[in-house]
Amino acid sequence: MSDAAFSRVAFIGIGLIGSSLARVLRRDKLAREIVACARRQETLDTARALGLADAFTTDPAAAARGADLVVIASPLSTYAEIGRRIAAELRPGTILTDVGSVKAAVIRDLAPHLPEGAHLVPGHPVAGTEHSGPAAGFAELFRDRWCILTPPPGTDPLAVGRITRMWQSAEMRVVTMDAEHHDKVLAITSHLPHLIAYTIVGTATDLEETLKSEVIKFSAGGFRDFTRIAASDPVMWRDVFLNNREAVLEMLQRFTEDLTALQRAIRWGEGDKLEDLFTRTRAIRRSIIEAKQA
Amino acid sequence: MSDAAFSRVAFIGIGLIGSSLARVLRRDKLAREIVACARRQETLDTARALGLADAFTTDPAAAARGADLVVIASPLSTYAEIGRRIAAELRPGTILTDVGSVKAAVIRDLAPHLPEGAHLVPGHPVAGTEHSGPAAGFAELFRDRWCILTPPPGTDPLAVGRITRMWQSAEMRVVTMDAEHHDKVLAITSHLPHLIAYTIVGTATDLEETLKSEVIKFSAGGFRDFTRIAASDPVMWRDVFLNNREAVLEMLQRFTEDLTALQRAIRWGEGDKLEDLFTRTRAIRRSIIEAKQA
Numbered sequence: 001m002s003d004a005a006f007s008r009v010a011f012i013g014i015g016l017i018g019s020s021l022a023r024v025l026r027r028d029k030l031a032r033e034i035v036a037c038a039r040r041q042e043t044l045d046t047a048r049a050l051g052l053a054d055a056f057t058t059d060p061a062a063a064a065r066g067a068d069l070v071v072i073a074s075p076l077s078t079y080a081e082i083g084r085r086i087a088a089e090l091r092p093g094t095i096l097t098d099v100g101s102v103k104a105a106v107i108r109d110l111a112p113h114l115p116e117g118a119h120l121v122p123g124h125p126v127a128g129t130e131h132s133g134p135a136a137g138f139a140e141l142f143r144d145r146w147c148i149l150t151p152p153p154g155t156d157p158l159a160v161g162r163i164t165r166m167w168q169s170a171e172m173r174v175v176t177m178d179a180e181h182h183d184k185v186l187a188i189t190s191h192l193p194h195l196i197a198y199t200i201v202g203t204a205t206d207l208e209e210t211l212k213s214e215v216i217k218f219s220a221g222g223f224r225d226f227t228r229i230a231a232s233d234p235v236m237w238r239d240v241f242l243n244n245r246e247a248v249l250e251m252l253q254r255f256t257e258d259l260t261a262l263q264r265a266i267r268w269g270e271g272d273k274l275e276d277l278f279t280r281t282r283a284i285r286r287s288i289i290e291a292k293q294a
Numbered sequence: 295m296s297d298a299a300f301s302r303v304a305f306i307g308i309g310l311i312g313s314s315l316a317r318v319l320r321r322d323k324l325a326r327e328i329v330a331c332a333r334r335q336e337t338l339d340t341a342r343a344l345g346l347a348d349a350f351t352t353d354p355a356a357a358a359r360g361a362d363l364v365v366i367a368s369p370l371s372t373y374a375e376i377g378r379r380i381a382a383e384l385r386p387g388t389i390l391t392d393v394g395s396v397k398a399a400v401i402r403d404l405a406p407h408l409p410e411g412a413h414l415v416p417g418h419p420v421a422g423t424e425h426s427g428p429a430a431g432f433a434e435l436f437r438d439r440w441c442i443l444t445p446p447p448g449t450d451p452l453a454v455g456r457i458t459r460m461w462q463s464a465e466m467r468v469v470t471m472d473a474e475h476h477d478k479v480l481a482i483t484s485h486l487p488h489l490i491a492y493t494i495v496g497t498a499t500d501l502e503e504t505l506k507s508e509v510i511k512f513s514a515g516g517f518r519d520f521t522r523i524a525a526s527d528p529v530m531w532r533d534v535f536l537n538n539r540e541a542v543l544e545m546l547q548r549f550t551e552d553l554t555a556l557q558r559a560i561r562w563g564e565g566d567k568l569e570d571l572f573t574r575t576r577a578i579r580r581s582i583i584e585a586k587q588a
Contacts, residue, residue: 077565101515126512126514126515127514128515130579145514146511146512146514148512184505185505185508185509186512186515188497188498188501188505188509188517189508189509189512189513189516189517190512190515190516190517191516192494193494193515193516193517193519193520194516195553195556196490196494196553197516197575198556198571198572198575199549199552199553199556200486200487200490200549201575201578201579202552202571202574202575203482203545203548203549203552204482204483204578205577205578206548206552207482211478211479211482214479214483215479215482215483215578216578216581216582216585216587217440217585217587218420218440218442218479218480218483218484218587219483219582219585219587220420220421220439220440220587221395221420221422221480221483221484221487222483222484222485222487222488222491222523223482223483223484223487224582224587224588225487225519225522225523226487227575227578227579227582228519228579228588229516229519230572230575230576230578230579231575231576231579231580232572234569234573234576235569237568237572238565238568238569238572239565241560241568242560242563242565242568245560245561245563248560249557249560249561251497252553252557252560254497255493255494255497256550256553258493258496258497259489259490259493259550262489262492262493263543263550266489266535266536266539266542266543266546267539269536269539271371271532271533271536274531274532274535274536275528275529275532277492278492278524278526278528278531278532279528280496280499281491281492281495281496281499281521281525282525282528283499284495284499284509284510284521284524285424285495285521285522285524285525286525287510288510288513288518288521291510291511291513294518294522
């Protein structure tokens with residue numbers, strides 16, 4: 001086994017992200033043993049049928065027992081309770097990581113449960129699809145995407161290095177930053193786009209029935225792309241907004257101001273203002289294509 | 295030649311949509327002769343290099359001369375002037391159609407120029423990409439998408455039938471509706487999504503430089519999809535908003551109310567309200583997949 005390998009890896013949560021990472025660990029032989037933990041037996045049955053782990057349990061403590069790596073891959077609202085339940089099982093040297101989309105709240109919820117000598121290396125693989133559950137995962141999900149690690153100051157660099165190499169095995173580009181900064185960047189690149197997509201699809205849902213059926217029929221004009229984003233996991237996203245409240249509200253405020261300015265330009269027929277903005281936004285798309293993130 | 299065929303087809307505007315339709319007419323031998331008209335010589339040179347037409351001109355009147363089908367495929371702001379310039383060339387029996395994303399304004403701008411015996415059959419193929427220009431077009435762009443025709447009351451059914459069959463050759467599903475109704479449906483399925491995408495990408499553009507480079511890096515979390523939409527043609531979209539002002543402002547008002555409600559739910563930590571909406575929006579995605587528009 002390589003230096004990146006673990007002896008027993010516990011997945012607390014085995015949905016889209018957890019199961020995709022489990023597939024990577026299997027493929028690259030990075031874990032001697034994998035334990036999958038989920039709240040619902042149905043999820044575990046699917047994970048078993050897919051061969052994603054060697055052992056299956058609904059008890060986080062049992063999953064974490066004897067693990068040298070614990071990966072929390074469940075909604076953010078479950079973290080504090082999971083931390084409380086697995087605390088007594090974490091040994092010195094064990095690495096506790098996660099895949100959540102908000103990072104300051106993760107440190108807030110998990111750090112108090114960490115015993116002396118165990119390592120907390122919060123992580124966020126910026127990858128996903130609109131599908132959920134263990135059957136939706138695939139090892140190539142992470143390829144060429146970024147993974148952001150937010151180890152608290154003073155975290156053992158060796159632990160950070162092992163998590164870094166794990167995500168590099170998943171073909172991710174790994175970067176480390178401060179948790180608060182992560183939450184600010186993701187508020188604009190991910191959380192606000194999801195909030196807006198959910199909103200506009202909700203607005204369409206409330207239309208009169210006849211109009212609604214036509215919205216579905218003619219969705220190819222742009223709406224369709226929003227529905228894909230707005231089909232993402234409801235509980236996961238509820239927790240993201242509740243746990244990154246300040247940064248999301250700040251970006252939302254900026255967005256609303258900009259939208260109001262455009263509304264005014266449309267009302268008063270100020271075509272030059274519209275064209276000016278629409279021309280500027282093209283440049284960002286080019287940058288994303290150049291950065292190979294398109 | 296089949297009954298769907300034309301003898302001389304003039305394209306006023308030969309960008310993404312116009313050139314894609316020209317490719318269909320070529321492929322299916324639906325036009326004995328194609329004339330391409332564009333304002334910029336560079337566009338015509340590209341169209342010529344691609345073999346999209348038999349004749350090329352910067353003069354709409356010269357293009358329309360002798361045509362039995364005139365297709366306007368340029369930004370909406372150019373229609374009134376084009377109508378004025380081609381009016382004298384339209385013969386009895388000639389069909390004038392277009393591909394614009396707003397339809398009431400098209401009838402307002404073109405109908406006054408229509409001579410006795412010529413037919414106005416406004417059309418809107420609901421298909422596109424974020425790319426522009428004659429080189430971006432391809433014949434398969436329209437496949438399985440909807441085309442909406444909005445002939446004014448009293449339009450010759452034979453003319454509507456010929457335009458219907460033309461779009462069916464492009465593998466589109468064709469439907470006819472009232473222009474005002476079209477504009478209302480498209481305001482929510484296309485115009486508002488574009489406005490919102492332009493806005494959020496603009497909001498990101500205004501961030502401090504350091505944050506902006508990270509937005510590009512980590513765009514895979516949702517933002518990326520908005521940048522694709524916000525890379526659409528600036529002049530075309532400016533004209534859409536200016537020409538469908540009332541319907542866009544009404545949908546925008548509904549959207550803003552819904553967004554404000556979500557903002558409040560986030561601020562007050564009302565997770566149940568968020569989860570409820572996020573669950574409802576999943577259903578619309580399923581409907582779109584079932585309607586084969588995903």
